[in-house]
Amino acid sequence: MIIGVTGGIASGKSTVARAFAALGIPWVDADEVAREIVAPGEPALAEIAEHFGEGVIAPDGSLDRRALREIVFGDAAERRRLEAITHPRIRERLIAHLARLQAQAAPYVLLVSPLLFESGQQALVDRCLVVDVPEAVQVARTAARDDVDEAQARAIVAAQMSRQERLDRADDVIDNSADEETLAPRVAELDRRYRAAGLPPSA
Numbered sequence: 001m002i003i004g005v006t007g008g009i010a011s012g013k014s015t016v017a018r019a020f021a022a023l024g025i026p027w028v029d030a031d032e033v034a035r036e037i038v039a040p041g042e043p044a045l046a047e048i049a050e051h052f053g054e055g056v057i058a059p060d061g062s063l064d065r066r067a068l069r070e071i072v073f074g075d076a077a078e079r080r081r082l083e084a085i086t087h088p089r090i091r092e093r094l095i096a097h098l099a100r101l102q103a104q105a106a107p108y109v110l111l112v113s114p115l116l117f118e119s120g121q122q123a124l125v126d127r128c129l130v131v132d133v134p135e136a137v138q139v140a141r142t143a144a145r146d147d148v149d150e151a152q153a154r155a156i157v158a159a160q161m162s163r164q165e166r167l168d169r170a171d172d173v174i175d176n177s178a179d180e181e182t183l184a185p186r187v188a189e190l191d192r193r194y195r196a197a198g199l200p201p202s203a
């Protein structure tokens with residue numbers, strides 16, 4: 001069984017995934033895969049440079065993520081162009097990563113992705129777990145963690161599915177508006193349910 005873990009920026013997906021990992025559950029992170037496919041030498045990086053110009057390439061030849069972020073979160077058409085270059089490649093690699101994880105003897109595995117619903121990755125999973133926090137918490141945690149101001153954090157939140165749309169599509173919801181200690185028993189309870197659901201019907 002594959003569980004898709006999603007939620008907007010800084011909702012706490014990685015924090016939730018680490019709590020599952022502590023219980024022995026392996027995971028693949030779409031944000032990490034998104035970085036792999038734009039490494040120097042990768043065809044996606046060349047396509048990005050061709051479309052967005054050399055201004056998004058750092059002097060060492062790597063992607064200037066900040067420069068690209070400032071373009072795509074201010075312009076929906078440019079964001080769609082970037083996604084047209086990256087999403088098919090991300091999907092292909094996610095499928096390969098998931099196949100490798102499933103070959104391990106874990107009771108179930110996680111696909112952690114901010115755009116599970118938006119990019120059709122939902123089709124790769126059996127159940128969707130939404131990590132839920134109010135948008136104001138997302139903006140505050142993004143600005144505290146990343147090198148972005150509150151206005152840009154709000155622009156990124158606005159580029160994603162709304163909180164309500166995500167909740168409407170969820171099979172399971174985990175509330176991460178309280179502290180991390182509160183999260184552990186919630187993850188443990190979901191883990192018990194997923195393990196039970198993963199058993200064959202006769203067991």
Ligand SMILES: CC(C)(COP(=O)(O)OP(=O)(O)OC[C@H]1O[C@@H](n2cnc3c(N)ncnc32)[C@H](O)[C@@H]1O)[C@@H](O)C(=O)NCCC(=O)NCCS
Nearest residue numbers: 008009030031034065068069072083086090114115159160
């Ligand atoms: C725009 C880029 C260069 C910004 O890089 P940066 O290092 O600043 O951010 P990072 O990649 O860590 O992403 C941070 C968060 O931004 C949000 N985000 C990223 N891309 C998108 C997008 N296309 N639409 C909406 N939100 C997005 C996600 O919540 C993500 O967790 C980068 O996010 C990117 O290449 N995005 C396109 C690929 C993609 O869609 N990735 C998401 C995983 S499927």
Ligand SMILES: Nc1ncnc2c1ncn2[C@@H]1O[C@H](COP(=O)(O)OP(=O)(O)OP(=O)(O)O)[C@@H](O)[C@H]1O
Nearest residue numbers: 009010011012013014015114141145176178179180
């Ligand atoms: N319950 C919590 N209380 C306080 N801070 C938290 C909590 N959960 C997560 N955080 C903090 O909020 C930030 C975002 O958390 P995390 O990286 O897990 O989110 P994410 O959804 O994986 O983010 P992104 O998709 O943007 O990479 C981190 O700095 C993390 O330490």
